[in-house]
Amino acid sequence: MIRILGKASSINVRKVPWACEEIGIAYSRADDGPEMAQNPNGLVPVIVDDxxxxxxxxxxxxxxANKWSAHTLQPTEPRARAEVDRWIDWQATEFNSAWRYAFSAIVRRNPAFNDPRDIEASKKQWSRMMEILDSQLARTGAHVAGAAFTLADIPIGLSVNRWFMTPFERPAFAHVGAYYERLSARPAFLKHGRNGIA
Incomplete structure (x- = not known):
């Protein structure tokens, strides 16, 4: 059984149990554990596998996905795999960077994120990233990396949930909206994504 360390409210922690449930891996989760000290960044999540x-x-x-040979989630063919990896990396760099300031200000109400100009700039950049995602979903007609649900849809899906959960005036993106509803047919997404937590 995999042990997951980190609070269930964390967007990064939630990727892990969602992936476990899609793959069929037994897991337990705790907010903390001694193995956390092995992460020099002091951040979550951390997993313990034996x-x-x-x-x-x-x-x-x-x-x-690799250990449990979940090839539908993480393809073995190099180009298909690169497509999945590209969108996972995009979420971690471009997408997250865009929403971080606005989300911290609007939802977390962190006093360190209170500059109105920076909030507006973040919202604008966030919308631009959503426009990129909307165009990609228009091309695939289904999921981020193609017709099938893959590992890329886990981090992207959680960020899309954050977009819909953040109270601000935002443009409508039809393909993103349809994607959000498509993900909502997955029990693991309802449990770890669209569960009332931004």
Missing amino acids: DFVLWESNSIIRYL
Whole structure:
């Protein structure tokens, strides 16, 4: 059984149980554990698989898909795999960077994020990232990396949930809206994504 360390409210932690449920991996979760000290960044999630400790959420979900041969989630063909990896990496860099300031200000109400100009700039950049995602979903007609649900849909799906859960005036993106509803047919997404937590 995989042990997941980190609070269930964390967007990065939630990637891991969602991936476990899609793959069929038994897991337990705790807010903390002694293995947390092995992450020099002091961040969550951390997983413990027997004597193996791993941190970084996207590395974790890739590891789980690879170890349990979840080839529908993480293809073995190089180009298909690269497409999945590209969108996972995009979420971690471009997408997250865009929404971080606005989300911290609007939802978390963190006093360190209170500059109105920076909030507006973040909302504008966030909308631009959503426009990129909307165009990609228009091309695939279904999921981020193609017709089938893949590992890329886990981090992207959680970020899309955050978009819909953040109270601000936002443009409508028809393909993103349809994607959100498509993900909502997955029990693991309802449990770990669209569960009332931004």
